[in-house]
Amino acid sequence: xxxxxxxxxxxxxxxxxxxxxxxxxxxxxxxxTPGNRGAYVLHRESGGVAHFQMLTFWDSEESVTAFAGDxxxxxxxxxxxxxYLLEKEPRAVHYELHDA
Numbered sequence: 001x002x003x004x005x006x007x008x009x010x011x012x013x014x015x016x017x018x019x020x021x022x023x024x025x026x027x028x029x030x031x032x033t034p035g036n037r038g039a040y041v042l043h044r045e046s047g048g049v050a051h052f053q054m055l056t057f058w059d060s061e062e063s064v065t066a067f068a069g070d071x072x073x074x075x076x077x078x079x080x081x082x083x084y085l086l087e088k089e090p091r092a093v094h095y096e097l098h099d100a
Contacts, residue, residue, distance in 0.1 A: 001097040006054040009086045015050030018084040030056050035063020
């Protein structure tokens with residue numbers, strides 16, 4: 001199994017609206033992709049900036065490719081992201097997930 005992690009930041013005053021859009025648009029998109037095993041948003045605020053970590057789990061690299069495209073490390077963005085994100089980080093990070 002593969003864990004995919006993406007990080008983004010917004011101003012704190014936009015974080016509630018961004019989180020709502022993540023729940024309404026991004027999470028359903030992730031979860032509707034065959035091979036997705038779960039999608040979760042981690043959120044914290046510090047120094048006027050809201051940090052978001054999108055943590056998703058996938059059956060295989062092929063299932064990530066179906067979601068993200070041929071270069072699976074390239075971050076996927078939505079139409080609303082430009083109005084909220086302080087920057088668009090170019091990459092997501094992947095880890096192999098193992099039983100403890």
